[in-house]
Amino acid sequence: MDAVKGASRSGTLPLLLPALVFLVLLFLYPFAYGLFLSLTTATGEVSLANYARFFSDARDLHTVWVTLQIAMPITFINVGLAVPFAYYMRHGMRGEKLITFFLIVPITLGTVLISEGMLTFMGPAGWLNQLLMVLRIVKEPFRFTHNVLGVVISLGLQGFPYAFLMLLGYVSGINPDLERASQMLGANRWQTFWKILFPLMVPGIAISFCLNFVMAFSVFPSAVLLGQPSGPTRVIAIAAYQWAFEKFNFNAASAISMVMAAIELAVISFVLAWRSNMYKGASMVGKG
Amino acid sequence: MKDFKKISVRRMTKRFGEKTAVDDFSLEFCKGELVTFLGPSGCGKSTALNCITGLIPITSGEIWIDDECIDNTIDKIPPEKREFGMVFQNYALFPHLTVFENVAFGLRLRRIRRADIARRVDTALRLVHLEGYAAKYPAQMSGGEQQRVAIARCIVLEPRLLLLDEPLSNLDAKLRVELRYELKALHERLKVTTIYVTHDQTEALALSDRIVVLRLGRIQQVGTPAEVFSDPANLFVADFMGFKNAWTVKVESQREMDGAIEARLDAQGIPLTARLAWPRGDPRRELLASAQRKGTVLRTAIRPEDVEVGTAANGNPLACLATLVEYQGQVSQVSADLVGSEPAEPGLRVDLRTASRVEEGERLAISIPPGKILLFAPTETAAEAAGWTP
Numbered sequence: 001m002d003a004v005k006g007a008s009r010s011g012t013l014p015l016l017l018p019a020l021v022f023l024v025l026l027f028l029y030p031f032a033y034g035l036f037l038s039l040t041t042a043t044g045e046v047s048l049a050n051y052a053r054f055f056s057d058a059r060d061l062h063t064v065w066v067t068l069q070i071a072m073p074i075t076f077i078n079v080g081l082a083v084p085f086a087y088y089m090r091h092g093m094r095g096e097k098l099i100t101f102f103l104i105v106p107i108t109l110g111t112v113l114i115s116e117g118m119l120t121f122m123g124p125a126g127w128l129n130q131l132l133m134v135l136r137i138v139k140e141p142f143r144f145t146h147n148v149l150g151v152v153i154s155l156g157l158q159g160f161p162y163a164f165l166m167l168l169g170y171v172s173g174i175n176p177d178l179e180r181a182s183q184m185l186g187a188n189r190w191q192t193f194w195k196i197l198f199p200l201m202v203p204g205i206a207i208s209f210c211l212n213f214v215m216a217f218s219v220f221p222s223a224v225l226l227g228q229p230s231g232p233t234r235v236i237a238i239a240a241y242q243w244a245f246e247k248f249n250f251n252a253a254s255a256i257s258m259v260m261a262a263i264e265l266a267v268i269s270f271v272l273a274w275r276s277n278m279y280k281g282a283s284m285v286g287k288g
Numbered sequence: 289m290k291d292f293k294k295i296s297v298r299r300m301t302k303r304f305g306e307k308t309a310v311d312d313f314s315l316e317f318c319k320g321e322l323v324t325f326l327g328p329s330g331c332g333k334s335t336a337l338n339c340i341t342g343l344i345p346i347t348s349g350e351i352w353i354d355d356e357c358i359d360n361t362i363d364k365i366p367p368e369k370r371e372f373g374m375v376f377q378n379y380a381l382f383p384h385l386t387v388f389e390n391v392a393f394g395l396r397l398r399r400i401r402r403a404d405i406a407r408r409v410d411t412a413l414r415l416v417h418l419e420g421y422a423a424k425y426p427a428q429m430s431g432g433e434q435q436r437v438a439i440a441r442c443i444v445l446e447p448r449l450l451l452l453d454e455p456l457s458n459l460d461a462k463l464r465v466e467l468r469y470e471l472k473a474l475h476e477r478l479k480v481t482t483i484y485v486t487h488d489q490t491e492a493l494a495l496s497d498r499i500v501v502l503r504l505g506r507i508q509q510v511g512t513p514a515e516v517f518s519d520p521a522n523l524f525v526a527d528f529m530g531f532k533n534a535w536t537v538k539v540e541s542q543r544e545m546d547g548a549i550e551a552r553l554d555a556q557g558i559p560l561t562a563r564l565a566w567p568r569g570d571p572r573r574e575l576l577a578s579a580q581r582k583g584t585v586l587r588t589a590i591r592p593e594d595v596e597v598g599t600a601a602n603g604n605p606l607a608c609l610a611t612l613v614e615y616q617g618q619v620s621q622v623s624a625d626l627v628g629s630e631p632a633e634p635g636l637r638v639d640l641r642t643a644s645r646v647e648e649g650e651r652l653a654i655s656i657p658p659g660k661i662l663l664f665a666p667t668e669t670a671a672e673a674a675g676w677t678p
Contacts, residue, residue: 175378175380177376177377177378177380178380178382180343180367180374180376180380181374181376181380181381181382181441182382182393183343183366183367183368184341184343184367184368184372184373184374184442185368185373185393185394185397185441185442185445186368186369186394186397186398186445187368187393187397188366188368191397195393196382199384200383200384
C-alpha cells in the first residue's frame with residue numbers, strides 16, 4: 001500500500017515543476033535580489049547603511065505611521081462590514097446576483113478609473129457636494145478628495161468586495177443545520193451567531209483581513225491620485241518609489257520595500273496567531 | 289423539565305407556495321411514547337417534524353402541550369424555548385467545540401453551575417457509551433460516535449420531546465442495527481417522549497410504540513407496529529409494509545363464513561379465493577359489496593413470503609414460470625409470470641419468496657392461502673406513486 005503511494009508520489013512530483021519555476025523566477029529571485037540590494041551600498045559593499053538611513057530619516061520613517069493610519073482603519077471597516085453582510089446573505093436572497101454584480105464592478109474597473117471617477121464625483125464641484133449643499137448639509141464643498149479620506153474611501157471601494165465575497169463563501173459553506181441545532185438547544189440568534197457562526201467564520205475573517213491589509217498597506221495609485229502624495233498621504237510605497245525612480249538609489253528603495261514586507265508579515269502573523277487561538281477545531285466534520 | 293401529559297397537534301398544515309407539504313395533520317402524543325413518522329422521501333415526514341419544533345412556521349393549525357398552546361400560527365413559542373431536543377440527520381455537531389462542550393452547550397446557555405454541568409455531561413456521555421471521549425473534536429470521531437454525541441447533547445437537557453430526523457440513515461447497515469438497539473434501550477430507560485422520522489419500515493417496526501404512515505403530507509394510518517404491519521389501511525401502506533402482488537381484480541361473488549367473508553375474485557382470468565377477516569360493520573365490507581354491484585375493480589396485496597411453493601393444499605393453486613431469481617441467502621426472491629392470465633402480454637406477475645432452490649425459466653406450482661390475500665380500493669402503490677413501473 002505504502003509502496004504504491006510512494007510510487008505515485010514520485011511519479012506526480014515532476015508535475016509541480018512548472019509551478020516551481022514560476023515561483024523561483026517571479027517571487028524567490030526578485031525577493032532575494034531585493035534583499036541583496038538592500039544590504040549593499042551603491043558601490044557594492046555589504047552594509048546595513050540603507051536600513052540605518054531609513055530609520056534615522058524622520059520624513060521616511062513617518063511614512064510607516066501614515067500608511068498604518070490609512071491601512072488599519074479601512075481594513076477593520078472592510079472586514080467589519082463584510083461580516084454582517086455575509087451573515088445576512090448566507091442563505092441567499094432576492095437580488096443577490098445584482099448586489100454581487102455591483103460589488104464586483106469596482107474590482108474590474110481598476111484603481112485609476114475609480115480614482116478619476118471619485119475626483120469628478122466627489123470633487124468640490126462634483127455632484128455629491130452639489131447635492132450636499134442643496135440639501136444644506138454643508139455650507140461649502142466638503143473635501144472628500146486630495147486628503148487621507150479620499151484614499152480611505154477608494155480603498156474601501158476596492159477592498160470591501162474582496163472581503164465580502166470571501167466571507168460569503170465561508171459562511172454559506174457552514175452547514176445550516178448547525179444554526180438550527182444551536183437554536184433547538186436554547187440559543188437565540190445573537191447567541192447562535194457569537195457561539196457558533198462567528199467562531200466558524202474566524203478562519204475566513206483572518207484570511208480576508210490579511211489580504212485586505214496587505215492590499216491597503218501597499219497602496220500607491222490612490223495615494224497619488226486621490227491624496228496629497230507630498231504630505232499627509234505620503235505612504236511607504238511612495239517613499240520607495242521616490243528613492244528608486246527620482247533619486248535612482250535602488251539600494252535605499254529596496255531597504256524600504258523590505259521594511260514594508262516585514263511590517264506586513266508581522267501583522268499577518270499576529271492575525272494568524274489570533275485565529276489559531278480562537279479556532280482550534282478542524283474546519284469540517286467528516287461523514288456528512 | 290416541565291411535566292406534561294400529552295402533546296396534541298391539531299389540523300397542522302404547511303404549504304410552500306402551491307405545494308402542500310403537510311396536510312391537515314392531527315395527532316396526540318402521550319408522555320413517554322415513541323412515535324415514528326414513516327414514509328418515502330417527499331412524504332412530508334421531516335417537514336411535519338420541523339413544524340412541530342417550530343423551525344418551520346406552520347401555515348395553519350395548532351400545537352398544544354396539555355392546556356398550553358405553543359403554536360397557533362399567531363402566538364408561538366420560539367423553537368429555543370419549547371424545550372424540545374432534536375437530532376439531525378447529519379448530526380449537526382459544532383465542529384469547533386469538543387464533545388464535552390457540544391454536550392454542555394445547552395446547559396451553559398441555561399446558566400447551570402459549573403460542577404453540575406460537568407456531572408450532567410458526564411452522565412449523558414456514559415449513557416451513550418462515550419466515556420473518555422469528552423476532549424475529542426467531532427472530526428476525530430466515526431459517524432456512529434458522532435451520532436451518539438448528538439443524542440447525548442439532546443438528552444442532557446431532559447427535553448419534553450425528543451425529535452430524531454432519520455438519525456441512522458447515514459450509517460452503514462451493521463452499525464445501523466446496533467445503534468437501533470441502543471436507541472431502543474435508551475428509550476426504555478429514559479422514557480422520554482420521542483418522535484422518530486424514518487423511511488425504513490424495519491426501524492419503524494422495531495422501535496415504535498405507534499407508527500404514523502405518511503404520504504404526500506397526509507396521514508395514511510396510525511397504529512401499533514403490529515396493526516400497521518398486518519392490517520394496513522390502504523394499498524400504499526400495504527406496499528410500504530412489504531406487501532407485493534398488487535393485482536387488479538373483479539369481484540365475482542362473496543359469502544359470509546364464520547364471521548369472515550369469502551370472496552371469489554377474477555384476476556385477469558385467473559380465479560382467486562380470498563378470505564377477509566372483516567368484522568360486521570367494517571366499512572371495507574361496503575367497498576367489496578359496491579365493487580361487486582358496479583363491476584368496478586379492487587386491488588390485492590399479498591406478501592411474497594405468504595406465497596407457498598410446491599403445495600396446493602392451502603388453496604388457490606396456481607402455476608407460474610420463474611423469470612428472475614435473486615439469491616438472498618436463506619431465501620430467494622423470485623419474480624414469475626402466472627400461467628393462464630389474460631391477456632397473455634403483459635400477463636400477471638407474481639413476486640414470491642422461497643427457501644427452496646428455483647432456477648430461472650423453471651415452472652413452479654404455487655398456492656396462496658385465501659386468508660393471506662388483502663383487498664383494497666384501487667389506489668396507487670408507493671412505487672407507482674413515485675413514478676416507478678416494473
